[in-house]
Amino acid sequence: MSSSATELDALLHAGGDRITAYGMLLEAQAALASVVSDELERTSGLPHAWLEVLVRLSRSPERRLRMSELAGQVLFSTSGLTRLIDRMETAGLVGREACPNDRRGAFAVITPAGEDALRHALPRHLESLDRHLLHPIGEDDLAVMTEILERLRDAARRSTATHEVP
Amino acid sequence: MSSSATELDALLHAGGDRITAYGMLLEAQAALASVVSDELERTSGLPHAWLEVLVRLSRSPERRLRMSELAGQVLFSTSGLTRLIDRMETAGLVGREACPNDRRGAFAVITPAGEDALRHALPRHLESLDRHLLHPIGEDDLAVMTEILERLRDAARRSTATHEVP
C-alpha cells in the first residue's frame, strides 16, 4: 500500500489558505462579473465586451484603433476580435476603415450610434460598479485590493512571458 | 447639440478608480487563471475544472456527490456538468451511480484512476499556487485580499438572489 487515502486527505487539508484564496478570486470575479454584466445587458442591451470596445475606441486620439492593438487591449485573440467587430458592425456601433500607410492593416472606428450607445450605457455602468464594487467594501479596501491585484496580475504576466517556449 | 464629445470625455475620466478596480479584478483573474491552468495542464494533463471535480468528490463523505450538488459547487449549469462528467467518465476518472432513494437522481463517483490522477496533480497544483499566488504578494496580503474578495462575492451573490424575477 503506497499512497493511501490518509495521504490524500492530508494533501486536501494542507495549504487550504492558498486554495481558498484562489477559489475566492475565481468566485468573486465570477459573481461580480455575472451581476454587473447582467445589469449592463438589462439597462443598455450591451454585452460587457462591447462596452469595453466602445470605451477603448472612444478614448483613443482619432476614435479608432488598429484591430490587433484593440485585441491586445481587450485581451482577445485577433480572430476573436475580428468576430466581435463583425457583430458590432452589423449592429451599427462600429465600422472598419482601411489603413493608408499599411494596406494590410484595418482600423475599427466608433460610429455616431456607437457613441450614443456609450453615452447611454456608461453612466449606468458606473452606477452599477458603485453599487456592487465600491459600496460593499468601501473606497479604502477598494484601493488596497486593486493594488494587490495589480501585483498579482503583473507577476502572472511576467511568468507567462518568461516560460514561453515557441 | 445636446451631449457633445466633451461630456463623454468627462464621463470617461470620472470614476476611474472603480473602472480600474473592476478591470484589475478581471485582468488579475484572467492572467492568473491562464498561467495556473496552463501549468496544471502541462504537469498533470488535467483541465482545472476536472481537478475541481476530483477535489470535491474526494472530499465528500462517500467520495460521491449528487450531480446537481456538484454543479452548484463548481458553479456549472446542470447541463454543463452532465457533459463535464461525460468527458471525465470516458477518461475513466469518475463514474456514475444510481441513487437508491430517489430514482431520478444520479451520483458522480471518483474512481481509483481518478484518485491516482488527483494524487499526482494536487501537489503540483499547490506548488504552482505557491509560486504564482502566495509568493508574489506574501501571506499577509493574501489574507487581506481573500477577506475583501469574500465580502465582494457575498454582496454580489446577495444582489443576484434578491433581484431575481422568475
Place this chain on the structure above:
DNA sequence: AAAGATTGACCGTTCAATCTTG
C-alpha cells in the same frame, strides 16, 4: 520570410425543451 487580418474547424458552455420519477 514575417506581420496583419480573416476564415474554417472545433470545443466548452448555456438556455430551452424533453424525459422520467416524486
Place this chain on the structure above:
DNA sequence: CAAGATTGAACGGTCAATCTTT
C-alpha cells in the same frame, strides 16, 4: 405539476491555416 438529469441547438471563443501586403 415540480424536481433531477439529459439532450439539441446555438453562441462565443480559440487555434491553425490562409491570404495579402511588407
